[in-house]
Amino acid sequence: MGHLVGYTFLFIQLCFDLWIYSIYTVYSLAENFYRFLFPVRRKSLDKEIILITGSATGIGRAICLQLAAKTKATLVLWDVRKEANDELAEILRQFGTQARSYHVDLCSRSQIESAAERVKGEVGNVSVVINNAGICNPVRFLDECQNPEAIERVFHVNVLSNFWILAQFLPQMVIHGHGHIATLSFLGSSSTLPFLASYNASKFAQHGLMATLQDEIMKDPWRPDIKFTTAFATFTDTTLTSGQKITYRYPFILSTLDTTYVAKRVIEAIQRNKECVYIPWYMEIYVLLQRMIPTRVRHVSSKLLFDLELTTRSLEFSRNHAPFGHNNKKFGRFNLPPVKE
Numbered sequence: 001m002g003h004l005v006g007y008t009f010l011f012i013q014l015c016f017d018l019w020i021y022s023i024y025t026v027y028s029l030a031e032n033f034y035r036f037l038f039p040v041r042r043k044s045l046d047k048e049i050i051l052i053t054g055s056a057t058g059i060g061r062a063i064c065l066q067l068a069a070k071t072k073a074t075l076v077l078w079d080v081r082k083e084a085n086d087e088l089a090e091i092l093r094q095f096g097t098q099a100r101s102y103h104v105d106l107c108s109r110s111q112i113e114s115a116a117e118r119v120k121g122e123v124g125n126v127s128v129v130i131n132n133a134g135i136c137n138p139v140r141f142l143d144e145c146q147n148p149e150a151i152e153r154v155f156h157v158n159v160l161s162n163f164w165i166l167a168q169f170l171p172q173m174v175i176h177g178h179g180h181i182a183t184l185s186f187l188g189s190s191s192t193l194p195f196l197a198s199y200n201a202s203k204f205a206q207h208g209l210m211a212t213l214q215d216e217i218m219k220d221p222w223r224p225d226i227k228f229t230t231a232f233a234t235f236t237d238t239t240l241t242s243g244q245k246i247t248y249r250y251p252f253i254l255s256t257l258d259t260t261y262v263a264k265r266v267i268e269a270i271q272r273n274k275e276c277v278y279i280p281w282y283m284e285i286y287v288l289l290q291r292m293i294p295t296r297v298r299h300v301s302s303k304l305l306f307d308l309e310l311t312t313r314s315l316e317f318s319r320n321h322a323p324f325g326h327n328n329k330k331f332g333r334f335n336l337p338p339v340k341e
């Protein structure tokens with residue numbers, strides 16, 4: 001009898017919970033639709049101190065140039081390519097922007113920590129972090145395994161540096177109750193792309209860090225106003241993609257993106273406090289569709305938009321590091337060594 005009462009109570013509770021959650025869902029969907037029609041006003045970044053990693057080239061550089069053109073924010077540029085970074089800071093200063101360049105190798109925790117100390121002394125408390133720096137080895141997994149240091153570098157730059165940077169700047173954001181953390185992620189397809197094992201694994205890890213951190217901050221009793229933005233861009237014309245040959249099936253739907261365009265969308269997403277931004281925007285629909293189709297179809301469907309091949313740079317890497325498969329013309333297939341008798 002006692003069981004019956006207990007279960008009845010639980011059942012009523014379940015119905016009540018489902019009811020509350022469905023109302024909340026409908027309300028949120030309606031709000032999303034409203035925000036789609038009337039987006040949130042862009043917030044001003046004029047008073048912010050913005051740290052951009054990997055600022056010297058590619059998307060990082062484009063972000064710096066546009067922030068300088070559109071805002072009065074103070075820019076802190078971190079890059080391992082010293083000359084290019086100093087040069088960019090000089091250009092930005094000519095625009096009238098407060099910009100300072102720092103030579104930092106994101107593989108090194110001690111360099112990150114000492115650069116952060118210098119920034120705090122010379123510029124101030126960073127209020128916006130844009131985790132833009134990223135590297136990848138566009139090679140086959142078995143070849144990449146021949147060069148463990150290269151794999152470690154990918155994780156140092158793409159994942160661990162995020163931990164060390166946040167460890168330096170997040171505490172003050174929490175104390176001041178104000179901040180924004182933006183991350184450049186990558187959207188290949190929802191099925192995996194070949195040749196990007198360490199890159200993909202590192203991006204997954206980075207995403208896990210950001211998602212958990214955001215959750216923690218949201219549940220923090222002090223409720224610091226710290227926003228998170230993750231940008232999922234497809235292939236962009238940067239040094240990262242220079243080792244890959246990408247063939248687009250429908251170039252009018254998708255082709256390699258321009259850094260200026262990506263930077264513009266990222267800045268807009270930060271200003272509108274968007275949690276997620278897909279670049280180009282219709283990739284969101286693609287991702288949604290991909291989730292609904294059976295996995296078997298998903299595996300072949302990535303070819304629908306593009307195909308990835310390795311180019312000479314990757315081939316060189318394979319020649320120098322791979323014990324097998326040098327003569328294989330079809331890089332997409334593994335050419336395993338013959339079985340020894």
Ligand SMILES: *[C@@H]1O[C@H](CO)[C@@H](O)[C@H](O)[C@H]1NC(C)=O
Pocket residue numbers: 123124125172175176
């Ligand atoms: C940075 O934040 C710390 C901790 O809140 C504060 O003591 C310090 O004065 C701030 N520095 C600047 C330049 O605002």
Ligand SMILES: *[C@@H]1O[C@H](CO)[C@@H](O)[C@H](O)[C@H]1NC(C)=O
Pocket residue numbers: 186187188189190191192193196200201
């Ligand atoms: C990485 O792998 C996951 C899991 O298969 C996949 O969902 C994701 O889209 C992949 N990302 C890239 C860039 O290939």
